[in-house]
Amino acid sequence: MPLGSGETLRLGEKLKPFRERVKELSGEDVGLCYQCGACSSGCPLTDEMDLLPSTVMRMVQLGVEEVLDSKTIWICSSCFTCQVRCPRGIDVANVMEALRQLVLRRKYDRVSIDLLPPEELRELPQIALVSCQRKLTG
């Protein structure tokens, strides 16, 4: 069912496990989110995202597992601006990490350092390569 279709989306038994899994992995209670949009308005990377961070939060609340196909979860750089500003005390960066991990643990790496041209690899500092690998590969 497309979001915004006006139909009532019920949290079926089938959808619950996804939301629970995200809660378990992130340590965050996504149910607390009341969609104020503070995370989305402060996020410096929304230009590159297909879904706003607050939309991702809503999809997780509703148990919509397709959120894992979103570009947004890979664009989040864990800058924690949303964590500082969320009036509900949710660490949205933790939720994004949980969503990334759900994909990475199925052995789907987002990037491969092997694909970088050698001249680019040489100019990149270790701190960039290590953090990139830590965030985008399993």
Added chain:
Amino acid sequence: MELPRWNCCGTVHALAKDDVMHHLAPVRVLLRVEEAVEAGLVDEPRVVTLCAMCYNTLKRANHLYRNDSDKRRVIESIMEKENRPYGGKAEVIHLLELLSELGWGKISERVERPLEELRVAPYYGCLLLRPRGFGVDDPEEPRIMENLLEALGAEVVDIPFKSRCCGAYHTVFMKEEAAELSYKILRQASEMGADLIALSCPLCMFNMADRQGLIGRLFRDFKGIPVLYFTQLMALAFGLEEEAHLEENNPDPRPLLRERGLWR
């Protein structure tokens, strides 16, 4: 003194709640701090970091180790080959915090060549300030770097983007997008009249300084602005020119400093 047998902290704190393995590297560093005290090398189990990412990773791992007894047990068992487990006593501080503790007056006393008329925009980035509870200062209204720069005699330029993300590790696979983020920060600093930018994190340094060639190709109006570690500005103000190693910075800040009478 340099910590004996230090290792890479892993650069980022593992956020997934079931992840234990990635906390081993920072915990190992913290154990080395306690060992340095035992060996009589230092009096207190304090470790000072200059890098914002090390600061964040070590500090968060320390907090987790002290407060999560289950994970602590698992980490201890994996690290059984060490002489003893980490006792949770190390304290992680950033150099800016140490300087603040010493007192800005003391810093001022050491200044031999005040950075007068040098307009410096402090840039904090993310991990010096966030997440809340793990920063060196208030996450929204930091003052610590401003205080240091003022103690060095510089004129502080307060830019709204001072704690906005520079693009971080996206510089690897999304370098143009990361360059755009850095460009916006650099342009704002220039527009607000800053001569140069002071920062602490080496990844920010790469994105905001080393990537200026790329930024110039992507954004034709970009003119370039020097970026220095805050420690380099300290060296300059303390009269330790050689220690500042300004020849390593790109773009080269020396012509500008020479113009202001701050370089030979």
